Amino acid sequence: METPGSQTSLHRANLERVVRAVRMAGSLTQAEIARSTGLSAATVSNIVRELKDGGTVEVTPTSAGGRRARSVSLSGDAGIVIGVDFGHTHLRVAVGNLAHQVLAEESEPLDVDASSAQGFGRAEQLVNRLIETTGISPEKVIGVGLGVPGPIDVESGTLGSTSILPGWTGINPSQELAGRLGVPVYVDNDANLGALGELVWGSGRGVRDLAYIKVASGVGAGLVIEGNIYRGPGGTAGEIGHITLDESGPVCRCGNRGCLETFTAARYVLPLLQPSHGPDLTMERVVQLAREGDPG
Ligand SMILES: [Zn+2]
Known part of the structure; x- marks a missing residue:
């Protein structure tokens, strides 16, 4: 004893x-x-x-x-882990090992906001397909990390706000996916996971405090304070995308008007610049152009 x-x-x-x-x-x-x-x-x-x-x-x-x-x-033999990332318009799945090596990765377009049930069904299919193509024995999978594009109340595991992902009301994402895959699932907001990724492998290595700003179909932030993710009440600390900038601005998908997202997300910024910068413009390129002093 x-x-x-x-x-x-x-x-x-x-x-x-x-x-x-x-x-x-x-x-x-x-x-x-x-x-x-x-x-x-x-x-x-x-x-x-x-x-x-x-x-x-x-x-x-x-x-x-x-x-x-x-x-x-x-x-690498100690266990296999799976990452599932829901964006507003895509689903991405990666299979990796505990040595932090990505063995396979695939993404597909998906309107995640519309229906959570459809999203989880497609995630289950894609996870099983990747496990099969990599030839990994399913018993080696020890867990899944799940990113969702909305605030997560980590204690209850549910979404901290229903207005940001209306198709997900009443859903417990980790329970839902764990029930389908039969392994433990750990869920967090995608921008928090982005911040964690930068902290471990990226520009945040060796740093105690950082802000990770995500600008994609949605806009969000992940905050690291004293080396830990700061989530705030109901997981809403990084939800900068729905802060009102202009009360008479364009209607946002959350129902309010003039949110930060309606001025900065990819679907608003790219159409403004595509006529002058070409139809293939990406947000990555926009950031690069801004750094280079492009007037647009
Ligand atoms: Zn909004």
Whole structure:
């Protein structure tokens, strides 16, 4: 029997700290693990050896600051994870492993706002098709991360506002998808997940506070404060898209007038610029042109 504070439970807690640090970062050197967990270099070295022998992590030679180092990442064989992203106009599914490698990815156009049942049906089909094409055994799938284009009340798992995704009223997205796929599903707002992606792999690496602004069919933001996603009451902290800029402005899909989204989302910005900049203009290109000082 384990008692709190015993050698065994202390060892297990240290083991979990190392695995959590590596999982969050994707890959870390042993020195970085020691820094982020507060464990000694010798303890980290012993734990990494134990995890490697058990097949949980992989250790590859690398260099850090010109010195030889060992890079630790979770083993690709340790489990398969699936990402499902609902946008306002698309569905995207990715299959990856715990080493943060994407093995397959596909997206298809879908009017997600119209009907959640149709959306979940298509997601189920696409997930099963990708599992089949990658040749992965379905038993290896340990969980699904689900992004939805609306505020999520993480405690209840339901949408924090019904006006932003009217076709989803009364739906619990994670329960709905978990029931269809038979594995645990973790849900969050898509802009929060975008912020998390930047924090782990992108321009937010090594940063404690950041704002991720998403401008696509919808407009939203993900906020990271002190290294954690800040969701706010009902998950609505990043919902900047439906802030009123002009009370007599164009009608928004949420029912109000002149929301930030009606001036900045792709479907409003692109038609304004396409006559002068060509029909193939994308939001990515618009941002690039703005950086280059394009007058439009
Ligand atoms: Zn609106």
